Amino acid sequence: MAPDSDRSPAVEVTAVDALDETPHAEVFDVRDPRTVRLSLAAGDSVPRHQHPDSMVVLYVLDGELELTLGDDQYDLAAGDAVRFDGAQDVSPHAVADARALVVFAPKP
Numbered sequence: 001m002a003p004d005s006d007r008s009p010a011v012e013v014t015a016v017d018a019l020d021e022t023p024h025a026e027v028f029d030v031r032d033p034r035t036v037r038l039s040l041a042a043g044d045s046v047p048r049h050q051h052p053d054s055m056v057v058l059y060v061l062d063g064e065l066e067l068t069l070g071d072d073q074y075d076l077a078a079g080d081a082v083r084f085d086g087a088q089d090v091s092p093h094a095v096a097d098a099r100a101l102v103v104f105a106p107k108p
Contacts, residue, residue, distance in 0.1 A: 059102075
C-alpha cells in the first residue's frame with residue numbers, strides 16, 4: 001500500500017500473507033505491542049513457554065490449533081480468538097496447517 005500524506009507517520013501497514021520467511025514473523029517494526037504471525041504445519045507445535053510480562057491475544061487466521069494453557073486445552077479454528085495472561089505455560093499445536101496473529105500487550 002502506498003503512503004498517504006493524510007496518514008499519521010505512526011501508521012504501519014503490513015501484508016501478513018507476505019510474511020513467509022519464518023514460523024514466527026514479526027508483523028511490525030515497533031514492539032509495543034509486539035505482533036507476531038505464527039505459522040505451523042500440521043503436527044508442528046511450540047514447546048511450553050511463558051510471556052510473563054504480557055497479556056496475549058491469539059487470533060487464528062486459518063487452519064486449526066490445539067492451544068494448551070496451563071493444564072487446559074482449547075480447540076481453535078479459523079476466526080477464533082483467545083485472550084490470556086502470558087504468565088502461564090502456553091503451547092500451540094497445529095491440528096491442520098495453521099496461521100495465527102499473536103499480540104503481546106504489556107501488562108498495566
